[in-house]
Amino acid sequence: MKIHPDAVRGSVGVGGAEVTYYDTGRPGAGSPVVLVHGTGGSAMAHFRTVFPMLAARHRVIGLDLGRAETFEGLVSQVEEVIAVRTFAEPVALVGYSLGAAIATAVAARRAVTIDKLVLICGWAKTDSVQRARYGLWHRLYAEDHDALKIFSTLMSFGQTYLDARTPTDLRALIDARTFSPGIVEQMRINENVDVSGELEYVVSPTLIIGGASDQMVPIKHSRLLFGAIENSRFAEIPTGHAATTERPAQVFKLIDDFVRELPHTTPAGAVLDTAAF
């Protein structure tokens, strides 16, 4: 099933990897919102609902990261998709989880120009708690995929979201987890993410969205990004790490508000009210 009826599918080769993209427009035609997924994900897996919601208002480009041994390789993939699919139109870059770290690097390095940046459940520098979890992940990956599916599901989603599932739905959520071909490399890359030295070079207006009960990338990391990126605003939502799955409508609203007007109406340093509806 296509992610959106209007999306044109294509691919670019970057350093031996193939990166697939889904573009609801074409180069030069409209400022795109570019969506970069997280570890082991895809445009469909992480933006299934947010993509079509955004596509009703914006040109949207989703991409499926190709295989890469290094963080730099992933950064190049995103830069290349943007270079190929745009001329000079302003780009709003949205990164989720590992995608947020990649998007941060893309924005800081300016090989392509990023007009606005949104970082969802992101982090700048991997800490020891994350590393301990990655260690367990690799052990379970080698020994017991079912246990890994349960573990990953419990770590991904917020308590409220999990609580609301019936036992059958919870099991279905666990069973639906798959391990993509590039996931092991991406988990290795996660161990040593460090873009902390580049944050001062991020000058694009930035929106940081953190999940209050995120156990994978605790919200402290989003708060630190908010502290480090000068031109940033902060929104906390009551989700776990799977923010785009747990609260897609609110994530959509935050991105849409920000891309359309927020940099003008909300100053750097502002904390957004996410409780009102």
Add this chain to the structure above:
Amino acid sequence: MSNQHGPYDVVIAGAGFAGIGLATKLRREGLNNFVILERADDVGGTWRDNHYPGAACDVPSHLYSFAHRPNPDWSHIFAPQKEILEYIRASAREEQIDDRIEFNAEVLSAEWSDLDSVWTIISSAGTYTARVFISAVGHLSDPKMPAIQGIESFAGKVFHSANWDDDYELAGKRVAVIGTGASSVQIVPSIAPVVEQLTVFQRSAPYITARPDREYTTAEKRMFHRLPETLAAQRRDMFWANEERYAQRRGTPSLVQAVQSAALNHLASQIPAGPLRDKLTPDYTIGCKRILKSDDYFPAFLQANVSLETTPIVEVVGSGIRTADGALHELDVIVASTGFEAVDLPIAHRVYGRGRELLAERWNMGMQAYATVAVNGFPNFWIINGPNTGLGHNSSVYVAEAQIEHIVEAISHVLESAAGMLEVARAVEDAYSAQVDSMSQGTVWLDGGCRSWYVDARSNRLTTIWPDFAFSFREVNSPFDAERYGDDNSMHEIEGIRPIGQLAQ
């Protein structure tokens, strides 16, 4: 004449969620010179009238409540009708609105006078004058009986689901339920165990998803009391979960298919493959009509005394219903569960604006109103739950509250301004409606291949539903700005609107 009342600042027609909600806000703003005219002898509107067996809400109760009156004591996720009615009664009592309601006062006509800028409302309880007249009578309040030949000749009992006769004993009776909408799926499983024989007459099968209802525990209820933030958090979760559902219901094949599969799997898990399941399988795109929630409707058809009839009804005779195949279904009772007059609102046939223009005439090609509340030619008149206020996916109380925010400010403006009058320009109203129309294009309601009360057959316009997120309803329609009512500005664009489902350019 003692039957002459007023002048009031505001007369409100209707004491349901909308009327009580508006009155509460007026009270809290210190605007106390108002009266509510209620045609029945109690508050509660649709929740007073619809007391049929099994009546309950299918929006979670913590969301289907006033924002200003959270209720930690809801017994279930989806509270039953009695409890919702009691909630509205308590609201009226505790907000000191009870003594501002004239019961048994049905609005027969309301007419604007240009001469003195006054509304004159003639009711069954006397004549009222007011500077502002508000219709809060709802859009699902006037039962629609099926137009079936010979129905008056039926020897047994006939009633609409909204006029349920609680004293009538159904045990041992042969009962027909006509219709398979939101009321029917609650009635059928509730009466099936009691009646001798139950035949459900279906024109088109509804999509039905699971209804994850349960009782709240004592611990949860006291937690909501002691930690109000836990209740507020629950309410936010429910709101945003419903907003996600909106996106599922239009436009995107992958999302539409996901919810369609969920509904069909629900059916398959309850009804074995075969002719019965085939008859219960809808033949149109999901979301085109309201998606219903029930866990006990489908299983009711597995009972020996319950049958589903899909052959069209031809006529009613003295002893029962005759279907197109010539069969006569012998009956003691016919329950018309056939919905409400939502497209051509009965109140519109009673409201006369400038130059005695009838609202129903103004709307003869379908309803429209600026910000869903104001109509050109009808000064100092606002309507709650009028055009484009239905939501297929979220709480109608939220919608009414959004309108009330706008209306309370508009009323304050009228009462404070020298002119004492506010009327939206026709150009503004038309431009607004054109934008709503353009949002509707390509939606499942217009293109989904079904007949529903969402669309006005006279113009094929989507006049009853808001074709976007609930949050955008509030963003677009709540803000009041008197300047924007006028013709002398170019701000006819709906600012801040985020239509979804339209194809990006």
